[in-house]
Amino acid sequence: MSKPDAVEPAPVHNAMTPDESPELRQLYADFDAGHMMPLWTQIGNLMPKHPMPRAVPYVWKWSDLYPLAKRAGDLVPVGRGGERRAIGLGNPGLDGRPYISPTLWCAIQYLGPRETAPEHRHAQNAFRFVIEGEGVWTVVNGDPVRMSRGDLLLTPGWNFHGHQNVTDKPMAWIDGLDIPFSYQNDVGFFEFGSEKLSDITTPQYSRGERLWCHPGLRPLSGLANTVSSPIGAYRWEHTDRALAEQLRLEEEGYPGVLETGHAAVRFVNPTTGGDIMSTIRAEFHRLRAGAISAERREVGSRVFQVFEGKGCVVLDGVSRILEKGDLFVIPSWISWSLQAESQFDLFSFSDAPIMERLNFDRTMINGQLS
Secondary structure, X not given: OOOOOOXXXXXXXXXXXXXXXXXXXXXXXXXXXXXXXXXXXXXXXXXXXXXXXXXXXXXXXXXXXXXXXXXXXXXXXXXXXXXXXXXXXXXXXXXXXOOOOOXXXXXXXEEOOOOEEEEEEEOOOEEEEEEEOOOEEEEEOOXXXXXXXXXXXXXXXXXXXXXXXXXXXXXXXXXXXXXXXXXXXXXXXXXXXXXXXXXXXXXXXXXXXXXXXXXXXOOHHHOOOOOOOOOOEEOHHHHHHHHXXXXXXXXXXXXXXXEOOEEEEEOEOOOOOOEOOOOOEEXXXXXXXXXXXXXXXXOOOEEEEEEEOOEEEEEOOEEEXXXXXXXXXXXXXXOEEEEEOOOEEEEEEEOHHHHHXXXXXXXXXXXXXX
């Protein structure tokens, strides 16, 4: 959506700063006693000229995360109470809260050999993205879904779900949820499910995939639109091929890429063509070796995980080297750009559906509002 160019207002003298007096001090004390806050003392923080996030851009190294998750796997059992062996990434700017941004939660989850995480459900929307490993099935509302490298798995809000590892090797993945947004707005519900999974079979493809994952085809039994995608797993082989074909089209002189050397896809709900869930957008990006993306600023929060390759991200003017598995967060209106040393594959999720529905969305590319 096109937005007008921003106009930087001239500095304004605050005329509402009277001289100190006993009467003024008493007035402010009476405000405090009545749990009142005068606007004229706070307007700079409440209405900044542009977003001034408390969250900070930050990079978590997979080489640090995975060994810590493994140690947790050796020491902490999975079961009721804690529910999941998930280690949330806390943004250093958010005062110790387990949030990667004010709206998003991200964690590394570790499931050991032959372990089962019991079923439960919650109002929050959730997904899983697998950076490496095989052998885990997540069961969503009784439908077993294979989890494999490069797959995006969905657990929309209020769907029962649990996980089982049927192998002798551990597996780790990232979880993404809208927990901070849910918590701030008091919309959370939670319910325990079965201690044992409702279906322990291990099919190659889930029932949802068998019904919905046929290009360009929609079952006549599913003509009603759904808030969240009915697809439980977006498989890596399809994502990989879509990105590869975009770059091949570019080589042949045809349109298709987002920008020079930069292929990108968005995961969508096939019933609406919109986002996979009402609060979370998911994308995958691939840059050719040597490609540099445009510098962007966006209202809202975005998280990336490197799936494969090497490169760097420039966050608010600071370059950080990235390798496989590394995660980084981009808070609202922080500038960012990607640079690829080799072919550079990255998974991304954001709170864009929230910002767009509330008409707060705004994007700046190379200094120009788009």
